[in-house]
Amino acid sequence: MKRSNETHASTTDPEARLYRKGPGKEAKLCFIGHALMENRHALLVGACLTPADGNAERVAALHMIEPRADRPRAITLGADKAYDAEDFVNELRAMMA
Numbered sequence: 413m414k415r416s417n418e419t420h421a422s423t424t425d426p427e428a429r430l431y432r433k434g435p436g437k438e439a440k441l442c443f444i445g446h447a448l449m450e451n452r453h454a455l456l457v458g459a460c461l462t463p464a465d466g467n468a469e470r471v472a473a474l475h476m477i478e479p480r481a482d483r484p485r486a487i488t489l490g491a492d493k494a495y496d497a498e499d500f501v502n503e504l505r506a507m508m509a
Contacts (some may be wrong), residue, residue: 417452422441423491425441427443427463428441428442428443428464429442429463429465430462431444431464431465436467436499442453442464443461443462443463443464443470444461444463444464444468444469444488445459445460445461446459446460446461446468446476447459447471447473448460448473448477451488451490453481456477459476459478460472460475469494469495470495470497470500473491473500474503474504474507476488477489477504477507478507479496481508483506486508487508489504
């Protein structure tokens with residue numbers, strides 16, 4: 413039987429979703445934790461927890477960056493290749509404008 417969110421649910425947290433971290437990895441019931449780091453001093457400046465789905469990383473990144481978007485000086489953002497999507501980059505640029 414193929415596992416899906418319709419067939420599997422956590423007994424302790426029904427909002428947890430099945431999520432696979434990569435090809436060949438097992439799917440686990442979980443949430444995804446996200447952290448916003450200040451790069452120069454490696455300080456944690458923001459964190460949030462989201463339901464596991466395919467868009468959670470980008471949505472969380474936009475949510476955590478938004479309060480910092482109105483700074484008078486330009487800010488630099490770094491992320492892994494999963495964030496290199498045209499719509500995400502365009503949303504960030506519009507937010508910073």
